Amino acid sequence: MVFPGTWSDRDCAHAVLDVLQEPVRYIDHREESVDGLELVILPGGFSYGDYLRCGAIARFAPVMEAVTDFANRGGLVLGICNGFQILQEARLLPGALLRNASCEFRCEWVHLRVEQSNSAFTLDCRPGQVLRIPISHGEGNFFADAETLDTLERNGQVVFRYCAPDGRVTAESNPNGSLRNIAGISNARGNVVGLMPHPERACEALLGGDDGLIVFRSAIRALARVAV
């Protein structure tokens, strides 16, 4: 998906098309259908200049109605960074992302602990696996009220947590103040996932690591499972 201000669309396309050899189509925000697609990625960036709130305006783009229908039918949707913020504004995922606790834009490699392998984007992972993937955001501080947090935990909807290299979830490894170190969550069904880190920027050893590939590979395998 490409909104005005999206900046990571080509990185995502590179990961899927060039690295994984799967077909890619850029979806313009003015389109009204996502028919024929198997996976929709909302990439990072600053859609609509982040005016009002990150993702608040993108949510009303014509294409988002089609994306919402697609998600509600069980279609696979991945929101990365600004895409995660858009999915929350669109109420496809719970919670919100506040300004980083440090008030700084953080651009660095972090470690993520995979909390569950039931979502479409972690099928190929084993729970407890640690991935090294970069972040690049100013507003990634995950917030949800206590009740929502408990529901997420109980349903296994917490997908990724910021952790130390050895997998321990510590305050020091939390780059933005996210509650319970949450870096990524899924909806109850597991077909919609949002995360702040950028797996598409960790798809080649030449670029510093390829731990992010497993997120896209998982989705491809999930699609093969449900293929009609």
Add this chain to the structure above:
Amino acid sequence: MRYRAEVFVTLKPVVNDPAGLTIRGGLHALGFDSVTEVRSGKYLVLTLDEPDAAQARARVDDMARQLLANAVIEDYRIELQVESPSPVVAGGGPSAHASGASVPSERLRRSGRGGGS
């Protein structure tokens, strides 16, 4: 009738406000030690044409719920007043402007926490 609506969007009390904390730190650095808390937020001014104040308020409330505030993290407060009529064009000038501005503005103030919580 033309109305002017001021919308104040603030983080809910339970939501941490890193910007507010940073501003408080800056104030303390300047010696304003009496400041115990700073909460930051957004201030929006809307001008709109609606038949009456009740409808104007209802419309702005709807806007706040749908877009201007995010109920997950924010509250909002709306202040509404009648926009002063434009100055009369014929024979305009400072006096005409002054008379336009002197029309008493019906202050329709109602405070209350929004955000649909």
